[in-house]
Amino acid sequence: MTHTLHRRGTKESLRTDYIVFGITAQQFNGKDSAQVLKKFFDIVSPLHPTNMGDMRQGGMLTVADLPAGVQDNSIVHAVFNDLETLEEAVRRLKTADLGISIVVSSLCDDVAELAKRNNVKLHTQEVSLGIHGNLKKLPAEEFLHVTTQCGHGLIAANLVKSMVEKVKNGKITPRKASEEICKQCSCGVGNINRTEALLKDMAGIA
Amino acid sequence: MLVMDTCIGCGLCVPYCPMNAIEVKDRKAVIDLDECVECGVCLKAKVCPKDALKNDETYTEARLLRKTFSDPWVTHKSTNVLGRGTEEMKTNDVTNRFGKGVCGIAVELGRPGTGTRFYDVEKVAKACAASNVEFEPYNPVTSLMTNVKTGEMNKEFINEKALSAIVEFICPNDKVVQVLKDIKKVSAELDTVFSLDICCMAEDDGSFPMYAMIKEAGFTSSLNGKTNIGMGRMQLKF
Numbered sequence: 001m002t003h004t005l006h007r008r009g010t011k012e013s014l015r016t017d018y019i020v021f022g023i024t025a026q027q028f029n030g031k032d033s034a035q036v037l038k039k040f041f042d043i044v045s046p047l048h049p050t051n052m053g054d055m056r057q058g059g060m061l062t063v064a065d066l067p068a069g070v071q072d073n074s075i076v077h078a079v080f081n082d083l084e085t086l087e088e089a090v091r092r093l094k095t096a097d098l099g100i101s102i103v104v105s106s107l108c109d110d111v112a113e114l115a116k117r118n119n120v121k122l123h124t125q126e127v128s129l130g131i132h133g134n135l136k137k138l139p140a141e142e143f144l145h146v147t148t149q150c151g152h153g154l155i156a157a158n159l160v161k162s163m164v165e166k167v168k169n170g171k172i173t174p175r176k177a178s179e180e181i182c183k184q185c186s187c188g189v190g191n192i193n194r195t196e197a198l199l200k201d202m203a204g205i206a
Numbered sequence: 207m208l209v210m211d212t213c214i215g216c217g218l219c220v221p222y223c224p225m226n227a228i229e230v231k232d233r234k235a236v237i238d239l240d241e242c243v244e245c246g247v248c249l250k251a252k253v254c255p256k257d258a259l260k261n262d263e264t265y266t267e268a269r270l271l272r273k274t275f276s277d278p279w280v281t282h283k284s285t286n287v288l289g290r291g292t293e294e295m296k297t298n299d300v301t302n303r304f305g306k307g308v309c310g311i312a313v314e315l316g317r318p319g320t321g322t323r324f325y326d327v328e329k330v331a332k333a334c335a336a337s338n339v340e341f342e343p344y345n346p347v348t349s350l351m352t353n354v355k356t357g358e359m360n361k362e363f364i365n366e367k368a369l370s371a372i373v374e375f376i377c378p379n380d381k382v383v384q385v386l387k388d389i390k391k392v393s394a395e396l397d398t399v400f401s402l403d404i405c406c407m408a409e410d411d412g413s414f415p416m417y418a419m420i421k422e423a424g425f426t427s428s429l430n431g432k433t434n435i436g437m438g439r440m441q442l443k444f
């Protein structure tokens with residue numbers, strides 16, 4: 001599943017959106033891998049990601065103890081708002097040398113630079129070639145900057161619209177609205193800080 | 207998804223539905239079951255004050271199919287991966303599924319946020335099959351094909367709707383440009399949208415050969431992407 005690909009936004013906004021995740025290959029090294037995947041959280045948690053999650057369980061907004069519920073076919077994620085912290089996470093994962101596959105979702109230039117600086121050899125890259133077909137069906141681009149953070153499509157454009165209205169009317173804080181939106185993403189890859197900033201923009205508040 | 211009689215028509219669940227399938231009529235929530243893809247978002251959002259939303263435990267095969275493709279917490283029998291996708295390039299450093307000389311291509315119909323009928327999935331699958339691509343065997347869409355050579359799909363489910371469905375395949379580098387052009391062509395015939403992506407393994411010099419093919423086919427790649435940074439191996443450190 002290309003669940004962290006196809007995220008849309010301006011370059012400036014995407015510069016606040018860095019994801020690192022760990023996964024094992026079910027037919028190759030998946031057996032008993034839960035105990036190793038758990039260590040991913042031990043490594044990234046001290047770096048205070050804006051969100052963390054596990055495809056099997058949900059994100060940190062809905063699950064109290066993520067490491068406890070990790071399974072062999074979990075995909076474990078951490079979302080950061082700057083390249084420096086992502087890079088530190090990658091460095092720590094490299095040192096730990098767990099043997100699980102590590103994937104970074106980011107601006108491609110950034111991951112290339114990160115690789116050079118840390119003597120990491122990029123293995124495989126995947127990029128989006130955009131949205132095609134009956135484009136009349138899409139909501140406004142600004143809503144897609146939020147909804148595409150959930151690759152499974154669980155964040156409704158109508159929910160974003162409704163939260164923007166509530167923020168405008170002072171019925172909810174941008175933070176709470178962002179958390180409510182990011183809770184819908186069942187992998188915990190919604191970028192809570194970035195979504196908060198996008199909601200503020202859409203609601204026209206500083 | 208079912209609405210129980212306890213519903214008071216408060217409308218709180220309405221904006222959560224990614225398919226816009228819920229409306230309040232005569233002070234009751236009504237779900238358009240032809241549009242509902244059984245993703246379960248309305249229920250999992252836990253906003254209903256009357257606990258009035260319930261999964262239909264007597265799903266027909268067709269409703270269950272919708273759920274498999276739409277609820278990421280359901281594992282499809284053809285994969286051991288939650289949701290409608292596969293491990294694809296995420297574990298390529300271990301599996302070598304996409305080796306040198308090939309690209310992986312995925313056409314995710316219904317993404318972002320529009321949903322897709324399987325007749326549109328079939329149109330894309332057939333367009334890709336024309337170049338003899340190898341459909342990913344561990345993908346739920348492939349398991350719905352009655353003929354993996356032509357991309358033809360099981361007619362029983364052709365009008366069913368899913369939140370999204372991925373046509374996923376391996377393509378030799380010398381066919382990539384043509385397949386991408388074919389995909390662009392078929393896009394004009396669809397009721398829905400799709401998100402398109404491509405992946406490949408790095409060459410020894412660290413370059414990714416797909417970028418030249420993307421350009422030749424007339425596409426522009428996103429500034430952001432997903433990169434497997436090569437730390438996986440057969441033996442884990444326990």
Ligand code: SF4
Binds near residue numbers: 228241242249
């Ligand atoms: S199950 Fe999904 S598609 Fe169906 S009504 Fe609920 S949110 Fe909408």
Ligand code: SF4
Binds near residue numbers: 215235254
């Ligand atoms: S939230 Fe519950 S009570 Fe309110 S409209 Fe939806 S189903 Fe009915």
